[in-house]
Amino acid sequence: MRTTAGMSVRAFLRRVWPYVRPYRYRFLGGLVYLGLLAGLELTLPLWTKLAIDRYFVPGRWSAGVWLLGVYALTLGLIGLLQYLQGYFIDVTAYRAMRDLRCHTFRHLLTLPIAFFQRQPTGKLVTRVTNDVDALQEILGQGILSIIADVGTSVAIFGLLWWISPVLALSVTATALMVVGVSFLFQRYAQRAQEDIRTWLARLNGFLQEHIGGISTLQVHRAEAQAFRELQTLNQGYTQAYVSAVFHYAWYYPVIRALEVLTSVLVLVLGGWLFYEGRLTLGTLVAFFQYVQRFFEPLADLSDKYNAFLQAFVAEARIQEIHQTLSDPAYRGQPLNVTGPAPIAFRHVTFRYTPDGPWVLKDVNLVIRPGERVALVGPTGAGKTTLAALLLRLYDPTLGSIEFGHQSIQEVDARDLRRAIRMIFQEPFLFSDTALQNILLYRDGTARAELERWFQRLRHNALVRGLHQKLHETLHERGSNLAQSERQAIAVLRGIATDPRVLILDEALSALDPQTERDLYELIESVTRGRTVLLIAHRLYTLPAVDRVIVLWDGQIVEEGPPQELLRRDSVFASLLRVQALEAYGSGRPAAPEDPPAASEDA
Structure with missing residues (x-):
């Protein structure tokens, strides 16, 4: 039969x-x-x-x-x-x-x-x-x-x-x-x-x-x-x-x-x-x-x-x-990095489909250990794609990426993602407790580390309120939480396991200014000597960074300390002026409310 x-x-x-x-x-x-x-x-x-x-x-x-x-x-x-x-x-x-x-x-x-x-x-x-x-x-x-x-x-x-x-x-x-x-x-x-x-x-x-x-x-x-x-x-x-x-x-x-x-x-x-x-x-x-x-x-x-x-x-x-x-990314070697390590993009070229347009074109970039770097540029420039490649959500079409002098294409993605964490602007929240949404079913040291950070943030009203809701079950996509509370969960989720590298995709723009400052102060204290990569869609919310990388049409067109770029007629300065004028013309202040969505679903 x-x-x-x-x-x-x-x-x-x-x-x-x-x-x-x-x-x-x-x-x-x-x-x-x-x-x-x-x-x-x-x-x-x-x-x-x-x-x-x-x-x-x-x-x-x-x-x-x-x-x-x-x-x-x-x-x-x-x-x-x-x-x-x-x-x-x-x-x-x-x-x-x-x-x-x-x-x-x-x-x-x-x-x-x-x-x-x-x-x-x-x-x-x-x-x-x-x-x-x-x-x-x-x-x-x-x-x-x-x-x-x-x-x-x-x-x-x-x-x-x-x-x-x-x-x-x-x-x-x-x-x-x-x-x-x-x-x-x-x-x-x-x-x-x-x-x-x-x-x-x-x-x-x-x-x-x-x-x-x-x-x-x-x-x-x-x-x-x-x-x-x-x-x-x-x-x-x-x-x-x-x-x-x-x-x-x-x-x-x-x-x-x-x-x-x-x-x-x-x-x-x-x-x-x-x-x-x-x-x-x-x-x-x-x-x-x-x-x-x-x-x-x-x-x-x-x-x-x-x-x-x-x-x-x-x-x-x-x-x-x-x-x-x-995914071949799960069949690599263990990550062999014991301390702060540089990140190097070497002639990285990428497109999502074999016949699709090139999203990144011959990108060469070295991020030093402990450096705070901002990736800026217009929509579609390749900022989030660059971060996705670093996490091995995709592999470069051409070129290579190194973490601690070890090619990440040869590293097991699970090891890599334990060392590198990304915080999204629109986090995906599960229909579980707030605690499990932060820990993602981890226990032990992650739970202890989270409690330590809650103690460090006890002066913050938002985090203090979230701590009281840790064991409440969230509705679908966290609809019973305020946007600021959902964003706070995303931030705590990213730093709960003490990563070596932290990627923030406009992650804090949905928070009120005071909470945003408090969380950035915390991140700076716990990531001292580690690497922070910020993807900034709105430049007027950009915090203090060591270097700005400007991407345009998949290529790095300029880089340098933000103060230096602002002093000369740079692309970065032009982008900042354009966004300020757009905010002024729309009748709203250039404040970190009402951001464009960047979803963790991607």
């Missing part, structure tokens, strides 16, 4: 088995119980045949009372085996899929940034939730139930030929018809399931994105357009389901009709054989019961095959994630 994309059942089981292997003894135990259960259920018609032919027809009722006890005992054992196999198999499936979900999420954490830029969030959420649930359903009872049903049908077919070859011929004719109908159903049902999964992923991606940006839709009065787009996607999803329902709707009645036809043939032919004395009444009753049991799993095949196809499609989509190579 082959399914989606030509993948065989054997290949499917081979890829799922590693998650079942740790629980194989429990799984095999459930399989044994299932085999015993199927075997016991097959004995029931034989007990009926024995009771009718040996005791009821001859009128020996009292002698056959023992069969009632045997029948009751068999039913009791069947109930016990149903419980045992269900428990063993379901527990195995839940634990195996728990491991698969964890493995998938762990792999997602290692994928490069470019992967997430290509994939809608809703689609990835569907992979880790709905698709894993589909696999869990088929592993729990679906696949074993199908195996048991096929085995039972084959065993029953053999028993029918053993009981009465003449009656078995009539069953064989309709059984061939059932096989043909089932293959036809499989062909169309598989295509329908693929369409359903495709539309579901698109619908989930749309909802994830547009519900998250619903305030933007409302502000720009785009609700009607968004609703029409949803209607289009919803209609496509519904149509795919209607197509699937059509195929499932015709399959069940056809199988039932063939069952009725077979039953009629068995009753007519069996009645004639009984009348002729060539068949006992018990044999006819047992044969009829076996015929009903033969068609029961075939009639339920539509539902089981539906679950089976969903699992195949789901597994194939999950494998697309697993087959995506992890």
Whole structure:
């Protein structure tokens, strides 16, 4: 049997088995119980045949009372085996899929940034939730139930030929018809399931994105357009389901009709054989019961095959994630830097896509240990890109970057990001406590260091208020906090682990002037002898720095101490004058409120 994309059942089981292997003894135990259960259920018609032919027809009722006890005992054992196999198999499936979900999420954490830029969030959420649930359903009872049903049908077919070859011929004719109908159903049902999964992923991606940006839709009065787009996607999803329902709707009645036809043939032919004395009444009753049991799993095949196809499609989509190579940045060497170290950009050239425009062009820059450097320039000059390269969120297209005389392209990004931290203007906040948003689930020394800094900042009203809210659960994106509190969390998150290098992407511009001064004083005290890189979009909020680097169209056009650049007719001085005039012309002071957003999502 082959399914989606030509993948065989054997290949499917081979890829799922590693998650079942740790629980194989429990799984095999459930399989044994299932085999015993199927075997016991097959004995029931034989007990009926024995009771009718040996005791009821001859009128020996009292002698056959023992069969009632045997029948009751068999039913009791069947109930016990149903419980045992269900428990063993379901527990195995839940634990195996728990491991698969964890493995998938762990792999997602290692994928490069470019992967997430290509994939809608809703689609990835569907992979880790709905698709894993589909696999869990088929592993729990679906696949074993199908195996048991096929085995039972084959065993029953053999028993029918053993009981009465003449009656078995009539069953064989309709059984061939059932096989043909089932293959036809499989062909169309598989295509329908693929369409359903495709539309579901698109619908989930749309909802994830547009519900998250619903305030933007409302502000720009785009609700009607968004609703029409949803209607289009919803209609496509519904149509795919209607197509699937059509195929499932015709399959069940056809199988039932063939069952009725077979039953009629068995009753007519069996009645004639009984009348002729060539068949006992018990044999006819047992044969009829076996015929009903033969068609029961075939009639339920539509539902089981539906679950089976969903699992195949789901597994194939999950494998697309697993087959995506992890970010090479996580396969480097340990960072070997023991003290303050210089940062060197050597002929760094970069673009985001192979055929995209150059964002950085032959950048050469050395930042000395403990130096405070400001990166300034117009929007799109490459300031944030330069910081992203330093963090190994991307690697240079050409050139190299060194940290402490060690090429960061050879360093494990996890080590690098422990030494270099970036504070964003718009931090991403999780629906957890403020404390966990600062520590990001670290403990131990990070918690102690954070408490020390809270003590250092106890004179600050903003930080003091945030300290009182440390154990409060934040709403989505921290919507129950003020902007200044969200920004304070971002700053504390950046310095909580005492990094060697601190990158601030206009990080403090959303704070009030007093809090901004307090936090800068703290940063200066705890990073003395370390490196600070400031990305300044608004120059009138720029704090004291040792050197200013001016980027223009991806190139360094000038650099030097800010006082020196201001004394001459420099690009930096021109940018500062232009921004001051823009602030004056807009009727607002050049103050650090109302900044343009720089998001940590990037």
